[in-house]
Amino acid sequence: MSTTANRRWLLVRYPEGIPPLDTWRLEEAPIPEPGLGQILVKAHWLSVDPYMRARMSPARSYAQGVSPGNVMTGGGVGEVVASNHPAWKKGDIAESMQFGWQEWSVLTPGLPGSSGVNRVDPNLAPIESSLFWLGMPGLTAYFGLLDVGRPRPGDTVVVSAAAGAVGQLVGQIANLAGCRAIAIASDDAKLAWCREIGFATTINYRTVQDLGAAIEAACPSGVDIFFDNTGGPIHDAVIKRLAVGARIVICGRIALAGQFGKPDIGERLLSDLLVTRSSAHGFLVTDWWHRRDEARRRLAGWHREGKVRVRQDIMAGIERMPEAFLRLLNGKNFGKQLVKIL
Numbered sequence: 001m002s003t004t005a006n007r008r009w010l011l012v013r014y015p016e017g018i019p020p021l022d023t024w025r026l027e028e029a030p031i032p033e034p035g036l037g038q039i040l041v042k043a044h045w046l047s048v049d050p051y052m053r054a055r056m057s058p059a060r061s062y063a064q065g066v067s068p069g070n071v072m073t074g075g076g077v078g079e080v081v082a083s084n085h086p087a088w089k090k091g092d093i094a095e096s097m098q099f100g101w102q103e104w105s106v107l108t109p110g111l112p113g114s115s116g117v118n119r120v121d122p123n124l125a126p127i128e129s130s131l132f133w134l135g136m137p138g139l140t141a142y143f144g145l146l147d148v149g150r151p152r153p154g155d156t157v158v159v160s161a162a163a164g165a166v167g168q169l170v171g172q173i174a175n176l177a178g179c180r181a182i183a184i185a186s187d188d189a190k191l192a193w194c195r196e197i198g199f200a201t202t203i204n205y206r207t208v209q210d211l212g213a214a215i216e217a218a219c220p221s222g223v224d225i226f227f228d229n230t231g232g233p234i235h236d237a238v239i240k241r242l243a244v245g246a247r248i249v250i251c252g253r254i255a256l257a258g259q260f261g262k263p264d265i266g267e268r269l270l271s272d273l274l275v276t277r278s279s280a281h282g283f284l285v286t287d288w289w290h291r292r293d294e295a296r297r298r299l300a301g302w303h304r305e306g307k308v309r310v311r312q313d314i315m316a317g318i319e320r321m322p323e324a325f326l327r328l329l330n331g332k333n334f335g336k337q338l339v340k341i342l
């Protein structure tokens with residue numbers, strides 16, 4: 001990490017489809033100064049997440065996008081090096097989704113309407129966990145499955161992007177709820193690990209001959225909960241195999257990143273929903289933010305007891321942010337993708 005300048009990634013232009021590497025530009029800027037009520041934080045870890053694709057667009061979404069010329073948006077965790085805020089002091093560890101792709105960030109704790117600046121206890125778990133299983137992806141798995149999916153013992157739960165940050169936790173929480181979890185992912189090594197952490201059956205959607213037939217074989221009584229992390233062809237195949245009263249958690253649509261902004265429903269699903277009396281529920285973790293302490297407490301307990309295992313995929317250096325982000329879109333990440341800031 002530079003201690004004399006702030007290296008940061010700016011968005012150069014809105015990309016079409018999968019962003020090429022020159023979508024962003026690395027520049028050096030002065031280290032920013034915190035104003036009244038603000039803190040200056042030195043990044044230790046930055047997160048890369050699929051939602052970042054949606055931020056690189058002028059299209060309407062649930063959150064403000066980044067416009068060209070500005071620092072790319074993203075979460076991070078690091079150490080407070082200067083504070084003009086009464087509740088924060090030098091040496092505290094702060095996590096925030098307002099960090100940005102940069103080495104130094106000025107944050108404003110207590111801003112209304114945001115997921116905020118959160119204090120991290122370094123004695124509880126490695127601080128990068130606040131970007132993963134104790135943070136946004138962990139809360140997504142927890143509330144998406146338990147509140148939206150409403151699992152019952154004996155349910156069959158199908159999870160796409162199952163080895164990823166969210167998916168790996170969904171499968172394990174489903175097991176804890178007495179369900180049978182089925183993993184769908186692109187790679188045999190990822191799927192072997194999914195079996196190791198408790199998924200009952202796995203399907204490689206890239207190599208299987210007939211995805212629909214494989215889902216049918218894995219779910220003989222149909223799919224009770226579909227935790228849809230991808231949209232696209234996997235979504236279309238699972239939707240044809242719903243059990244009566246199924247719940248579909250519409251969590252992400254990364255399979256459509258290459259057709260960003262275009263219509264995103266493949267197969268018409270109305271008759272499948274009607275016949276099975278299923279419900280499809282659009283889900284955003286930020287709506288559950290007020291209950292984050294509950295989720296963190298339970299996730300930490302399960303982790304401590306060895307009931308939940310986690311896998312992260314680490315790259316090093318701010319220079320690698322675009323490359324790390326693109327790994328998500330081509331399935332190269334094996335576990336939660338993080339970048340360690342050196």
Ligand code: NAP
Binds near residue numbers: 049050167184185186
């Ligand atoms: P992740 O699963 O760790 O990484 C993304 C994974 O998506 C890749 O590893 C890849 O795994 C899969 N993928 C990429 N392109 C694909 C394609 N064309 N078809 C099928 N799968 C593809 O990422 P994450 O952070 O856990 O996020 C998972 C999903 O949850 C994303 O869609 C994200 O937007 C969503 N999400 C939603 C919320 C919310 O509040 N709704 C919050 C967090 C995340 P494979 O090996 O399986 O291809």
